[in-house]
Amino acid sequence: MNMLPSVLLVGCGNMGGALWNGWLREGLAPSVVVDRHLESVPTPHRLVRKAEDIPADFHPHFIVLAVKPAGMETTIAALAPWLPGSLLVSMLAGRTGASLKAACEKAGKVIPVIRAMPNTPSAIGKGVTGAFSEDIDNSQRAECTHLLAAVGKVAWVENEEQLVALTTISGCGPAYVFLLAELLEREGQRHGLSHELARMLARETIAGSGALLATSPEESATLRKNVTSPNGVTAKALEVLMAADAWPQTLERAIDQAAQRARELAV
Ligand SMILES: NC(=O)c1ccc[n+]([C@@H]2O[C@H](COP(=O)([O-])OP(=O)(O)OC[C@H]3O[C@@H](n4cnc5c(N)ncnc54)[C@H](OP(=O)(O)O)[C@@H]3O)[C@@H](O)[C@H]2O)c1
Known part of the structure; x- marks a missing residue:
């Protein structure tokens, strides 16, 4: 596929760093990374320490938020001059589309918002990223898929409740x-x-x-x-693990609890 369009990556830690490395492998138009700790980025890309230092004439196709969820509003406010004309892709766990859009509106801008939920195997290009947006058309969706596919598979879901379900499984x-x-x-x-x-x-x-x-x-x-001979060694172990009150019910409880926590944390 073609080279990726320009990206403004805000936060290049665990998740942002995985994406950044994937995009570099893929090839992307001149882009800018905002991060306090990263040491360097290869030319023609640029590294700045804070949003205020992003070049005023840089017009990113994507703005990717990969900072911690706390302080999302402040981060978006600082990015206000670069928001128009971009697609905002948020990796922030628990930050709903509505609150991301509200933060953009507070910063005086209305732009399409995409929520993405990656997982840690993204660091080796073997991730699964769940994505949701109600603001984009098919060609923008294809562009986002291309962007996120740099670190693994991409799965679009139909609503934010499904993003919660996806979080409890792949996240x-x-x-x-x-x-x-x-x-x-x-x-x-x-x-x-x-x-x-x-x-x-x-x-x-x-x-x-x-x-x-x-x-x-x-x-x-x-x-x-295929690995379980009747009455064999594996069968004995699975008899214990597959008892209704063993793995099946335990996992059901675990996923229910995780989903409940994800809903509690969603703002
Ligand atoms: N890791 C995962 O498995 C995973 C999975 C799904 C979603 N996510 C989401 O991904 C996001 C990032 O998580 P992470 O684990 O990658 O975090 P992280 O490793 O802490 O990376 C964030 C990086 O951005 C820097 N940073 C934050 N605000 C900045 C600012 N205003 N200016 C310059 N640099 C700034 C941080 O520096 P400081 O440390 O100095 O603040 C840090 O280097 C989170 O919202 C999380 O919910 C993560």
């Missing part, structure tokens, strides 16, 4: 998988393996199973059944 999901890795590692050690071996086995098993899931056309349940 938080890496933490669930890392917890599984921790627990498998602990069990390996409890059954006599060294820390190094248990760690390697847990990680490679999850990474390999993930790669298999990503490439196999089979349903997850089929892949599970």
Whole structure:
């Protein structure tokens, strides 16, 4: 696909940095990054320390907000001169489209707003980003998909409630998988393996199973059944894990709690 249009990236930490690296790999028109800590950006791009230092004659196609959600209004107010003519893509967890638009209006500008919810595998280009907007047409949507696809897959949802659901699955999901890795590692050690071996086995098993899931056309349940001989060793473990009050109900409770928290934090 073509080179990406210009971006004004505000905040280049974990998430902004992952996107920035993806865009550099892809190639993007001369862009500007606002960040207090980043050391440099390759030419022809520019790095500034604060919004006030963004060149006045820079007209970004996208403004991507990747700072912490607190202080969103102040950040948008500082960006007011660069908002007109741009699409505002917000990575800010819990900041609704309505509050982002209200902040833009308070800054005297009305522009299309897109909410995006990435996850941490974006750092290696293997992320999933959920996206939602009610302000853009099909060609703007395609441009946003191109922008976000620099770090993985992009899934558009129909409303902000679905963005909450997506957050509890793919946004938080890496933490669930890392917890599984921790627990498998602990069990390996409890059954006599060294820390190094248990760690390697847990990680490679999850990474390999993930790669298999990503490439196999089979349903997850089929892949599970394929490694479960009746009455065998795996079957014994799954009997415990799949009991109604074990993983199925525990995960249901966990996702419900996460969704409730996401709704509480939404402003
Ligand atoms: N990490 C994730 O998995 C994830 C997933 C989904 C969504 N998000 C969202 O992504 C956003 C960014 O998260 P993150 O983890 O990438 O945060 P982060 O690592 O703290 O990155 C933000 C960067 O922007 C800098 N910054 C903030 N305000 C600035 C300003 N006014 N001028 C110059 N630099 C400024 C910060 O510097 P200081 O530290 O000095 O403020 C920091 O270097 C959050 O809103 C979060 O909700 C993150």
